[in-house]
Amino acid sequence: MRGFYTRAKRAWDRPLTAYYVIIGAGLLITTLGLVMVYSASMITALRYELVPSYFFRKQFFAALLGTGLLLVASRMPVKLHRALAYPILVGAVFLMVLVQIPGIGHSVGGNQNWISLGGPFMLQPSEFGKLGLILWGADLLARKQDMKLLTQWKHMLVPLVPGAFMLLGLIMLGGDMGTAIILTAILFGLLWTAGAPTRLFVGVLAVATAIGVLLIKTSPHRMDRFQCIGATDPGGEGAPCLQAAHGIYALASGGWFGSGLGASVEKWGQLPEAHTDFIFAVTGEELGLAGTLSVLALFAALGYAGIRVAGGTENPFVRFAAGGVTTWITAQAVINIGAVLGLLPIAGVPLPLFSYGGSALLPTMFAVGLLIAFARQEPAAKAALAMRRPGWGKRAGVRWKSMRRRVKKRPSGER
Template identity: 50%
Template sequence: MRDSWASHWDSAVTSYYLMVGASALLLVLGLVMVLSSSSVDSLAAGDSPYKVFLNQAQFALMGLPLMIVASRIRPGGYRRIAWPALAVAIFLQLLIFTPLAVGTKGNLNWISLGPGLTIQPSEFSKVALAVWLGVVLARKQDLLHDWKHVAIPAGPAVGVVVGLVMVGKDLGTALIFVLLVAGALFVAGVPMRIFTVLAVATAGLVAIAASTSNRAGRIFAIFGGETADPSGIGYQTQRGLEALGSGGFAGVGLGASREKWSYLPEAHNDFIFAVIGEELGLLGTLLVLLLFAILGIAMVRIIRRHPEPMVKITTAAIGCWIIGQALINIGVVIGLVPVIGVPLPLVSAGGSALIATMLALGIVISFARDEPGAREALAARSSVVRRSIAVVGGATWRRGGRPTTSDDK
């Protein structure tokens, strides 16, 4: 048995199946929980209880072909599109300074493309920046011991992207960019002395950005701030903790949440993990953590096994983004992190975030397909499946009444 598990773990296609399986399960779980957590608010607004769910399902259907196409592109294709993709991402982010900009809860980080259609450019900037950093840092990997080669051209590009996000007052998304860049630099082999200087500088910028009264209030709220007043800063976290606590081991049952009855703000979005804990209990929350852990393990496996530096760096950037964002979101719900407005990847409602995350995972899946021996193994398994289907189909056809020939005997 142990040898069997070891052989499966050492298989060239293990990373591929781990990525596909965990991504699919998180996507399905997210759709189910969006339906459960959003139905009451939709009814209260006079809409169909399925409105948010149908929108999310539509976004998932839009993201699926992008994910599949991304999973089929070889690393060389991403090298060719890295610079154009970053340029397009920066252009879209600049549109927040035009009349197309749409503000939400103090953040100016969306643009309107028509009636009822808004996108968040910063989500797609994450994908573009991850690929671009992989390409640029891989080319300069032997020179990264010199801070000048770390700073140029990575510094200006990162500064522009993150700066535009912070100008839009979206500190939560800016912090995710910091994780993304840190993952890329670490795997690229940037010396720790340079890494430490960059970390201190980043911490200083974050402290300055968080010094506004509202953001400072959110930080102090986790140390015993306002909780009872629905307008208080700590109210949302308190309701999230109550939802988690009331779920117990197995939960109150799917669809039976009490907190989603307008008690818990953003129940279908930033605080959907609390509804999972309430309805599915400790088991449900552990399942979510397990699936994200599987994604993380698969990405680490790709980083260790793939020979190309560009693949390693891009995978690290995407991994730190998705896994880091998941941990921050969960930390917010359980009161360890101030409320900064980042969704749970693949699970929370939100079109731009879902499509961008699916696209990023498609890129990593393409890297998993490109591991040594993986492409050949997948092709061989696909051939076996096709032959099996042909055999079963032929047998069914004969049983359906086709005359038996001498070849059939």
């Protein structure tokens, strides 16, 4: 075991390990998500008199666009990422304001947070607000660190916290508590990565917690979600704990290796949102404990690689942005999976890169592209990648043969 640990540690410490782990984990999660979206959405599509592959086609198209965004983001220099921070944030805020205008914004599931793009295509601007907050916050904190201002609490908080609260206010106008929680987690991730003092961090956390408790207490719908933690009795049709209980049933019936791909029973109508918020439950039913643990391992690997990128760079913007992206993906995965397992209240957030929804998939894949770009720009990774460029092996072989000829020509005493 000691030898295995040593070899594993040596492999993990290689310059390109984080780079390959981010690429591999991100693409595997997305690919497996496409498979499960197809399986989990077929019955829902038939219920609406659509072709069985309707939702899969939309998700596959979004994945193609997201792959393009990932490739573009992974090849962009850090300066261009910083230049995009303000346009993305301003664009997201503008769209989030449009959502609140009657006739433009649309309500889905009781939340006013969508804009119709025509036909079946809908856009959720708050998903792009997450990316905008990360890039803007990282650029802001990096510039203040360069000016040595982060040692003062007012520069640590202003204007980062007011800007985040503005986004939170726009989101809460539409009633989307789940996205607001993720945005708050991103804010805390940025402050933590920036080295916020414990008192300052606890103070912001206390204010956010107080506001959250107030919003939950004043909403019977949100209170019902808290009461459904660990619920196993679904109740009748329309009962508040119906989704939570059937999610547990789906996981419990999966066993070690599941009932088989496409063989879920719960997706036939008992489990609401089987292809979106509760796709992890269908995964557990069809692929069993082995499938769910594989998904958890992929998210853990992606999160750990993101932490390594954030901790292994000397560029403050890269550190803050990588920390923000890692916080976003891991926190959202924990909240989604925790709700499906009955350990957390149902927040109504998708599983990143996995659940159905193009508005969530596109900015998340762009964010994974950011991590790839940051991982490949580490000095050691740069050198390792440069050695693997096309033609390098041939040139190295020529140099090696030339060196061997020179050694052979030397007198034996000089060797």
